[in-house]
Amino acid sequence: MEHRGIALRVTSIYKSFGGRLVLNGVSIEARRGEVVAIVGPNGSGKTTLLRIIAGLEKPDKGRVEIHGRALLVFQENLLLPWKKLRDNIALGLVYAGLPRREIERKVSEAAKLLGLTEYLDKYPWQVSGGTARKAAIARILVLDPDILLLDEPLAGLDIRTRRALLERIVAIAHEKGKTVIVVDHSVEAVAPYADRIYIMSYPPTRVEASIDLRKTEPGKRLSLVYGVLSELGRRETLGTTRGEPRAGT
Amino acid sequence: MGFGVALLLGLLYTLHPVLREAIRALNTVLQSISVLIWIVVLVMVFGVLSPLPPILVASLVALPIVLAAVVAGLDSSSRKLAELATMLGANKLQYYRDFLLPSLAPSLAGATRSALGAALRISVVAEAFGSSGGIGYMIANYYNLAEPRGVFAWGTILVVVMILLDKLLLEPLEKRAARWSIEA
Ligand SMILES: Nc1ncnc2c1ncn2[C@@H]1O[C@H](COP(=O)(O)OP(=O)(O)OP(=O)(O)O)[C@@H](O)[C@H]1O
Ligand SMILES: [Mg+2]
Numbered sequence: 001m002e003h004r005g006i007a008l009r010v011t012s013i014y015k016s017f018g019g020r021l022v023l024n025g026v027s028i029e030a031r032r033g034e035v036v037a038i039v040g041p042n043g044s045g046k047t048t049l050l051r052i053i054a055g056l057e058k059p060d061k062g063r064v065e066i067h068g069r070a071l072l073v074f075q076e077n078l079l080l081p082w083k084k085l086r087d088n089i090a091l092g093l094v095y096a097g098l099p100r101r102e103i104e105r106k107v108s109e110a111a112k113l114l115g116l117t118e119y120l121d122k123y124p125w126q127v128s129g130g131t132a133r134k135a136a137i138a139r140i141l142v143l144d145p146d147i148l149l150l151d152e153p154l155a156g157l158d159i160r161t162r163r164a165l166l167e168r169i170v171a172i173a174h175e176k177g178k179t180v181i182v183v184d185h186s187v188e189a190v191a192p193y194a195d196r197i198y199i200m201s202y203p204p205t206r207v208e209a210s211i212d213l214r215k216t217e218p219g220k221r222l223s224l225v226y227g228v229l230s231e232l233g234r235r236e237t238l239g240t241t242r243g244e245p246r247a248g249t
Numbered sequence: 250m251g252f253g254v255a256l257l258l259g260l261l262y263t264l265h266p267v268l269r270e271a272i273r274a275l276n277t278v279l280q281s282i283s284v285l286i287w288i289v290v291l292v293m294v295f296g297v298l299s300p301l302p303p304i305l306v307a308s309l310v311a312l313p314i315v316l317a318a319v320v321a322g323l324d325s326s327s328r329k330l331a332e333l334a335t336m337l338g339a340n341k342l343q344y345y346r347d348f349l350l351p352s353l354a355p356s357l358a359g360a361t362r363s364a365l366g367a368a369l370r371i372s373v374v375a376e377a378f379g380s381s382g383g384i385g386y387m388i389a390n391y392y393n394l395a396e397p398r399g400v401f402a403w404g405t406i407l408v409v410v411m412i413l414l415d416k417l418l419l420e421p422l423e424k425r426a427a428r429w430s431i432e433a
Binding site for chain 2: 054056071072074076078080081082083091092095096123125139140143
């Protein structure tokens with residue numbers, strides 16, 4: 001398998017809503033087996049960008065090049081409350097017409113990977129927000145997309161749950177060779193886990209910085225990102241939007 | 250029956266923008282026609298002895314209430330759900346069965362509760378006008394016989410039946426369905 005090749009390349013994407021320019025020539029790139037973080041303030045068009053990559057929205061201008069299949073996990077979990085987690089996760093496999101045994105196997109495998117096994121027979125309203133989020137990810141993961149688009153998977157999760165989820169996400173990318181795009185508001189949350197990070201500006205949005213983190217060990221990635229941002233004089237753009245303490249500067 | 254028709258109209262509503270406008274207009278008209286007119290017209294058409302007028306009037310009263318709820322439910326969640334269904338590879342039928350119809354349950358349950366209440370109250374009136382049975386007929390009957398005790402007795406039965414129906418059936422149903430609302 002071509003493990004390090006380009007999985008996704010969007011070039012000079014422009015998108016306006018009602019005459020208001022949101023994406024102002026945004027380009028990003030992701031390789032196979034990489035976790036790519038996209039960080040930007042509210043309204044900077046992160047969701048819009050993911051929707052464009054997933055084919056749910058058309059850019060006004062620009063090119064989207066995708067190798068394989070890209071599937072999006074929505075910012076809202078959108079689990080179906082009338083189905084158990086097991087059946088929520090199985091939905092896409094059922095629609096694909098897979099045999100029952102195969103479906104069960106794939107669901108258990110994804111559940112195990114995300115730490116959901118003990119919750120499979122619960123309904124969405126019976127589990128915590130973190131578990132629901134994992135189930136929403138599992139529901140897409142079982143479909144085996146080449147590119148997994150996660151829109152703010154960390155929102156509403158406590159620090160420990162975030163860390164655990166990010167570790168699973170890294171495993172999905174590095175061990176299964178998937179490309180995972182993770183959107184979030186804060187560099188602190190995602191930088192240690194990302195192979196590459198894109199920092200978005202306020203709208204009309206451009207890519208403020210694109211930082212390769214692969215050669216930096218996880219513990220030092222955040223300060224590398226801070227370094228680049230202060231060089232750009234843009235430390236204020238992000239990082240503290242959730243009021244989290246900034247890690248040692 | 251009004252429930253069924255409303256659901257059907259509600260689904261038609263999802264299909265086409267022109268249907269959408271037509272159904273909105275129909276609902277406005279239906280809501281503004283007095284129930285008394287329906288009763289009188291239907292009794293004239295079907296005759297005093299027919300069991301149909303009370304049933305039809307009840308349906309006509311229930312329909313706009315349920316329809317309004319279906320439409321509101323559709324507007325709020327259908328776009329996101331449709332996108333999710335696409336993402337998961339569902340076809341149209343699977344989308345309606347697994348996503349759209351169940352998502353209407355909470356608003357439908359609430360509307361059913363108020364629609365059924367309204368429909369029952371109205372059908373009693375319809376029975377009083379033209380029918381050969383039912384609580385409404387009994388009340389009218391005792392009224393004609395100048396027997397207030399009979400009127401009160403049947404009136405009390407009516408109230409008790411409505412309260413029981415609401416507490417034992419409709420309220421639990423609505424509570425259960427509320428779990429089915431999709432968190433945003
Ligand atoms: N379908 C739409 N119609 C009109 N405006 C839209 C639409 N989708 C997005 N927008 C606007 O585009 C801008 C960017 O929205 P988007 O949701 O992509 O931002 P975001 O970076 O994901 O924000 P958040 O961090 O709050 O999730 C917002 O101002 C939003 O109101
Ligand atoms: Mg967003």
